[in-house]
Amino acid sequence: MRAAALRAIALGLMVASAATATRADPGKEEIRIGQTLPYSGPLSGFGAIGRAQEAYFAKINAEGGINGRKIRLISLDDAYSPPKTVEQTRKLVEQDEVLLMFGSLGTATNNAVHRYLNGKKVPQLFVLSGATKWADPKGFPWTMPGMATYESEGVVYAKHILQARPDAKIAILSQNDDFGRDYVAGFKRALGSKAASMIVAEANYESSAPTINSQIAALKGSGANIVFGVVLGKFTSQLIKGMAEIGWKPDAVYVPTSASSITFLEPAGLANAAGLVTSSYQKDIFDEQWANDPDVKEYFAFLKQYLPSGDERNTNYATAYVNARLLVHVLRACGDDLSRENVLRQATSLRAVTLPLLLPDVAVTTGSDDYLPFQQLRLRRFDGKSWTALSGLLDDR
Structure with missing residues (x-):
């Protein structure tokens, strides 16, 4: 036993x-x-x-x-x-x-x-x-x-503006949360000392707001010719449609990658969305250039x-x-x-x-001191039907 x-x-x-x-x-x-x-x-x-x-x-x-x-x-x-x-x-x-x-x-x-x-x-x-x-x-x-990161994406938009439009007058519309603040922080960081003179107006909105029409009207009054719209979901459609309805046609409108889905552009009218600029590190699987x-x-x-x-x-x-x-x-x-x-x-x-x-x-x-896997982005412009390449690689290294 x-x-x-x-x-x-x-x-x-x-x-x-x-x-x-x-x-x-x-x-x-x-x-x-x-x-x-x-x-x-x-x-x-x-x-x-x-x-x-x-x-x-x-x-x-x-x-x-x-x-x-x-x-x-x-x-x-x-x-x-x-x-x-x-x-x-x-x-x-x-x-x-x-x-x-x-x-x-x-x-x-x-x-x-x-x-x-x-x-x-x-x-x-x-x-x-x-x-x-x-x-x-x-x-x-x-x-x-x-x-x-949202901040890195904000950086590449600012870098592109500095290269393409160093005399730009910029208006910023952003969601009033960490999402919006990260984008704007990266954007301003890349503009550096020029941020104070190039940014002529800023406005934000709450994610619970029904519309952003008043913010769009106020930004138009600033005389800005470049818009950085840190928007999500329905506010993407509202930004595009709202600008068209008041006849505001800035030289370029930059929006986050998360706002680039065709499902957000269609409600505003694809013709109104023509000229939008966004970024990506992936191939657009529906773009004809990648068909083969x-x-x-x-x-x-x-x-x-x-x-x-x-x-x-x-x-x-x-x-x-x-x-x-x-x-x-x-x-x-x-x-x-x-x-x-x-x-x-x-x-x-x-x-x-x-x-x-x-x-x-x-x-x-x-690396052990750099955890960001995706820091290289390429800008794209919407032509009314699809997104086309606008720049070479830009990064936040």
Whole structure:
């Protein structure tokens, strides 16, 4: 009986040890990736990102996985509600024991779990928000952004204006929140000492406002010939249509990448949107110039095989595809060391990584003191039908 008891104790210790090892080395048998997205609620359209990434990881698994391990993406609905994000993230880390969090959407939602994940030393990789705060290696070393920051985008617009219109009179309309403030901060930083003389008027609006007509009228009265409109969603349409209705035709209107969707331009009238300037680091998959591009063809072939029920016109799929490819590159670089420390080490030491759908000459480079993966952008102008290239690469390095 004593021998049997000793064997039982030894077996229990072995089981406990194995369980501890699994928790210390997440993804030993499979690579578990955690994610929260709004699959319900007003922003449920962004759930397409998770569906596309699940499809892409299925493709990778069908091809043998990552160094012999299969990827398992556990993507949970947070309805774009920070308290729900906290609940779901804790479940993913503490119950599902994910190796890392990947590509979760939103500034407020990611902010709700920012300290928690860094305290747990869980990589919070390629956050889908352009807030500058995600690139803070000293304060929050376990978090990295997954898109160009709003501030960097503001910088490239200002650089272009300095090159093309150094005598410009600029009016700024911005949303009164971190989104707007980040864009304007980068814009003014790049203008430098000329900001005081070139910016002739500024106005902002609340995201809850019904219209921005009064702000548009006030900015017109400033005599500005360049507009920087830091607008989102319906306010994009209102800006374009409102300017047309009062006969204001500045020489150029710059809007964020997030305002460039055709769904925002159509309500204002595509003819009214002609001349808009925005930026991108990705190829426009519907632009005729990329119709025969091998990467674009490969992308559409992927959708047809692994996401046949999806709407190929949904550009969220393209964003998801690029970031999933980037994560796969990081995981492959980890080799057999799938510790969280090594995942972070590989993610922060990328050297000129090229990815399908990125514009020519755009590459991803990161460092231990530089967490920004996308700092190169190319300006585009809307011609009334599609976006066409306007500049070479500009960056915020």
